[in-house]
Amino acid sequence: xxxxxxxxxxxxxxxxxxxxxxxxARTARPRRVRHPRETAGPxxxxxxxxxxxxxxxxxxxxxxxxxxASLKPSESVFDNVLIPHVFQWENYxxxxxxxxxxxxxxxxxxxxxxxxxxxxxxxxxxxxxxAYFRFPGRxxxxxxxxxxxxxxxxxxxxxxxxVWNWLHLASSQIPLWAPNLFGSAFYIFLLRQFFLGxxxxxxxxxxxxxxxxxxxxxxxxxxxxxxALVVTFIFEVHASWTDxxxxxxxxxxxxxxxxxxxxxxxxxxxxxxxxxRWEVVAAASVIVTVPMIIAFFLCQRHFVEGxxxxxxxx
Amino acid sequence: xxxxxxxxRRDEAGRTGTAARTGTAATTGTAGRTGGAPxxxxxxxxxxxxxxxxxxxxxxxxxxxAYGFLSPWIFGFVVLTAGPMIxxxxxxxxxxxxxxxxxxxxxxxxxxxxxxPSVAKSLMNTLVFTVLRVPxxxxxxxxxAMLLLRVGRATGFFRTLxxxxxxxxxxxxxxxxLLLFNGNVGLINTVLGFVGIDGPSWTTDGDWxxxxxxxxxxxxxxxxxxxxxxxxxxxxxxxYEAAEIDGVGRRQAFVHVxxxxxxxxxxxxxxxxxxxxxxxxxxxxxxxxxxxxxxTYSNDAALFYxxxxxxxxxxxxxxxxxxxxxxxxxxxxxxxxxxxARLSKRFVYYEGEER
Numbered sequence: 067x068x069x070x071x072x073x074x075x076x077x078x079x080x081x082x083x084x085x086x087x088x089x090x091a092r093t094a095r096p097r098r099v100r101h102p103r104e105t106a107g108p109x110x111x112x113x114x115x116x117x118x119x120x121x122x123x124x125x126x127x128x129x130x131x132x133x134x135a136s137l138k139p140s141e142s143v144f145d146n147v148l149i150p151h152v153f154q155w156e157n158y159x160x161x162x163x164x165x166x167x168x169x170x171x172x173x174x175x176x177x178x179x180x181x182x183x184x185x186x187x188x189x190x191x192x193x194x195x196x197a198y199f200r201f202p203g204r205x206x207x208x209x210x211x212x213x214x215x216x217x218x219x220x221x222x223x224x225x226x227x228x229v230w231n232w233l234h235l236a237s238s239q240i241p242l243w244a245p246n247l248f249g250s251a252f253y254i255f256l257l258r259q260f261f262l263g264x265x266x267x268x269x270x271x272x273x274x275x276x277x278x279x280x281x282x283x284x285x286x287x288x289x290x291x292x293x294a295l296v297v298t299f300i301f302e303v304h305a306s307w308t309d310x311x312x313x314x315x316x317x318x319x320x321x322x323x324x325x326x327x328x329x330x331x332x333x334x335x336x337x338x339x340x341x342x343r344w345e346v347v348a349a350a351s352v353i354v355t356v357p358m359i360i361a362f363f364l365c366q367r368h369f370v371e372g373x374x375x376x377x378x379x380x
Numbered sequence: 381x382x383x384x385x386x387x388x389r390r391d392e393a394g395r396t397g398t399a400a401r402t403g404t405a406a407t408t409g410t411a412g413r414t415g416g417a418p419x420x421x422x423x424x425x426x427x428x429x430x431x432x433x434x435x436x437x438x439x440x441x442x443x444x445x446a447y448g449f450l451s452p453w454i455f456g457f458v459v460l461t462a463g464p465m466i467x468x469x470x471x472x473x474x475x476x477x478x479x480x481x482x483x484x485x486x487x488x489x490x491x492x493x494x495x496x497p498s499v500a501k502s503l504m505n506t507l508v509f510t511v512l513r514v515p516x517x518x519x520x521x522x523x524x525a526m527l528l529l530r531v532g533r534a535t536g537f538f539r540t541l542x543x544x545x546x547x548x549x550x551x552x553x554x555x556x557x558l559l560l561f562n563g564n565v566g567l568i569n570t571v572l573g574f575v576g577i578d579g580p581s582w583t584t585d586g587d588w589x590x591x592x593x594x595x596x597x598x599x600x601x602x603x604x605x606x607x608x609x610x611x612x613x614x615x616x617x618x619x620y621e622a623a624e625i626d627g628v629g630r631r632q633a634f635v636h637v638x639x640x641x642x643x644x645x646x647x648x649x650x651x652x653x654x655x656x657x658x659x660x661x662x663x664x665x666x667x668x669x670x671x672x673x674x675x676t677y678s679n680d681a682a683l684f685y686x687x688x689x690x691x692x693x694x695x696x697x698x699x700x701x702x703x704x705x706x707x708x709x710x711x712x713x714x715x716x717x718x719x720x721a722r723l724s725k726r727f728v729y730y731e732g733e734e735r
Binding site for chain 2: 110111114115117118121122124125126128129131132135143144146188191192194195196198199200201202203204207210211214216217218219220221222223224225226227228229231245247248249254279283304307308310311314315325326329330333334344347348351354355358359361362366369370373374375
């Protein structure tokens with residue numbers, strides 16, 4: 067079991083809670099409203115844990131089912147047996163021969179890294195511009211940044227496609243990550259909040275020591291906001307790795323496909339003629355999903371922090 | 381962001397007196413308020429004055445440096461957001477097909493929007509899906525978050541479990557939908573069969589495709605759960621103590637303390653989930669459209685608005701018409717967001733706010 071860090075609110079540790087609760091019960095007034103932060107009494111806690119365990123089956127089972135299906139022979143994919151009678155590893159090895167899956171994984175890695183690196187750096191630069199400087203038009207421009215978050219991506223899809231087409235780059239991988247060179251509204255917002263939290267004296271001191279604005283950003287601000295940069299980076303890795311829309315619009319050549327685009331192609335390919343090889347599709351699905359699951363377990367703390375902050379914006 | 385321009389004007393007015401050389405942050409805040417009162421509908425003379433001040437400020441290295449840092453975003457905004465917005469608007473009045481020169485067709489595309497049965501169908505599908513999904517996912521997420529609150533250390537473990545599906549790529553979610561909700565042999569109907577329910581054919585019966593997709597997307601409710609959990613933890617303990625002293629029961633404490641206290645998070649997830657649901661694409665497209673599947677499933681119950689838009693634009697290359705479709709979606713989302721924002725004034729409670 068991987069344990070998340072103790073939450074900022076600080077739920078009390080579980081060990082002493084049972085004793086606390088029973089002691090409380092003796093002295094407490096009858097109709098006591100329990101604060102959600104407290105640990106429930108032993109009975110309540112057990113009931114909750116049972117309920118949670120039951121619910122978590124729903125969250126976990128589809129993964130297990132998918133992995134199991136991906137190892138079965140075609141005719142028993144739907145037999146609802148979790149452990150396959152025969153482990154058909156060919157579903158995984160075969161797929162590499164039938165489709166250039168390894169190429170797709172490589173493409174995805176390149177595109178994802180390019181997207182995440184560019185968006186992190188550019189958003190940090192812009193966010194620093196908004197956080198540190200006082201200049202005319204600052205609030206109006208920041209309002210503009212925020213309002214672009216509300217803009218549906220599809221509204222811009224057609225003319226952006228035409229822009230890339232005009233540049234003769236419409237069937238390359240460049241449109242998948244190059245827009246990130248100009249920053250992204252949500253990350254600019256996130257990083258600006260972080261920069262605003264840094265003490266201003268730090269920058270004044272650097273200025274007195276003769277640092278340039280760029281030096282202040284690069285040498286002082288960036289190293290201090292590493293956690294926020296990590297959150298930005300992994301959020302973009304997730305967004306970019308799982309994206310299907312842009313690859314659908316831009317990629318024509320199967321050699322350039324990313325994994326989700328390739329997976330869609332596998333689905334289409336085996337769907338033709340009514341003979342669907344679900345076990346192969348399941349294997350390909352596992353291959354797209356597993357890297358994200360691993361990434362999640364490596365950086366779950368950052369994921370959770372990043373998500374939890376979102377709600378505070380409201 | 382209540383009228384950012386207003387704020388900017390105050391900011392500017394404030395700095396004339398102080399003539400800050402380096403970043404003297406504190407001055408703008410206080411001096412700005414006492415300085416020039418914002419004049420609505422500025423006179424030409426005032427505009428000239430502002431332009432002069434702007435030039436003066438531009439000469440200072442700080443302003444120039446600031447715009448230097450902002451330049452990537454400004455460039456991107458012009459080239460990839462504002463420019464495209466205008467281009468889409470222009471194209472929506474043409475019959476552009478991506479190859480021949482765009483030719484103006486007046487309101488033809490917009491007239492067609494109202495006559496095209498696919499538009500009505502896809503808009504209806506999308507709205508039904510959104511209306512089913514958003515409240516359901518919020519309720520489920522809130523229930524899970526409440527359940528997670530008082531289990532001590534186990535919270536972290538289950539929170540991780542619930543978040544896991546969010547990591548699953550939408551393409552894989554679409555495929556899981558096809559596999560698990562298969563009418564004859566799928567897991568869902570097998571389980572329903574155990575309790576004596578004869579499940580519908582989720583993936584082929586037009587009436588059941590959307591409910592099935594709603595249930596599938598509920599699986600990735602984890603990020604909303606985490607937002608609610610964070611909000612619930614921030615509710616001050618004293619409020620529950622006060623409620624207790626007033627002799628308020630649990631249910632009432634939930635309605636009168638918990639819900640108002642987390643209304644900010646509820647509102648945020650309402651807007652975000654609504655906008656996301658209206659733009660549903662990948663799951664539906666994966667499962668029902670594409671080179672092969674479109675023939676397999678003649679049913680248009682899964683024709684969501686963005687799917688329709690995508691097909692018009694990139695399969696049939698009706699770029700002009702698709703631009704009109706894009707603008708319609710933009711207006712629908714804008715209208716819904718504005719209505720929700722108006723409602724939020726009434727229902728959302730912010731700590732220490734007096735508006």
